[in-house]
Amino acid sequence: MEPLCQHTFLYEEELDHFEIGTSIALSFAEHGVRSESGEGQRPVALQGVSGCGIWRISTEQDLAHEDTWDPSHIRLAGIEHSVLGRKAIKGLLAFQLISDIRRHNPDLATTINLYRGRSENHGLPIFRSRQV
Amino acid sequence: MKELHGLDVAVLQPVLNDQQHGGIVPITVGVVVEGGGPRLVSLGGLSPRISRDRDHVDVGFLRLPQKLTTAIGEFKTFLRLDQVDLEHRPPEQGWYSILGFPRELSRINADQREP
Numbered sequence: 001m002e003p004l005c006q007h008t009f010l011y012e013e014e015l016d017h018f019e020i021g022t023s024i025a026l027s028f029a030e031h032g033v034r035s036e037s038g039e040g041q042r043p044v045a046l047q048g049v050s051g052c053g054i055w056r057i058s059t060e061q062d063l064a065h066e067d068t069w070d071p072s073h074i075r076l077a078g079i080e081h082s083v084l085g086r087k088a089i090k091g092l093l094a095f096q097l098i099s100d101i102r103r104h105n106p107d108l109a110t111t112i113n114l115y116r117g118r119s120e121n122h123g124l125p126i127f128r129s130r131q132v
Numbered sequence: 133m134k135e136l137h138g139l140d141v142a143v144l145q146p147v148l149n150d151q152q153h154g155g156i157v158p159i160t161v162g163v164v165v166e167g168g169g170p171r172l173v174s175l176g177g178l179s180p181r182i183s184r185d186r187d188h189v190d191v192g193f194l195r196l197p198q199k200l201t202t203a204i205g206e207f208k209t210f211l212r213l214d215q216v217d218l219e220h221r222p223p224e225q226g227w228y229s230i231l232g233f234p235r236e237l238s239r240i241n242a243d244q245r246e247p
Contacts, residue, residue, distance in 0.1 A: 052232020
């Protein structure tokens, strides 16, 4: 069993069945994918990698201040569920997954709301609002 | 506590065929320990919550009993909520990574499955 770790960026062309606020899509084209070591890499034919984690390693603001970045800035951004050829992969935003877990587990709502409130109200470094 | 490989992550392999399994989904978690290959731990017959809308959502989750949480925790580190992006807004620009086990690169050795 071989793990795959590839670095890429958001896919910003139009995609069918992409819902803002629910979906996340990453580029999986040849020119955008990087290996674990940071070198350009031809994407492998995944043949399915459903359930893999989509991790945000750094934001543009992090890149502008590389000296302040550390691994604590990494966040789980989503869970992959579709591979769209060699163009993009698509997943569900982590926010939506956690919302689903909260809905089905009311006893966890207080804890989840506490963390959600921290991210929305207290401006942790990694959480920044973005104009839509 | 056993050491973990750098890319050690949980692998859920649900068999989502309700007709075949009567709604009970056999799931294994692959734990990788230093110096050894992946070892598959059965979670038994648990019933996950599955949200499936082929266009937007295709995900399932299940709540682990405390006994299994403790057992897996011997090998794995669970993600904390402060490691998850909980903001309801479009994802930010930046570098992203996908980390998983593509079917193309995976072969399951049934001998490694726990009895």
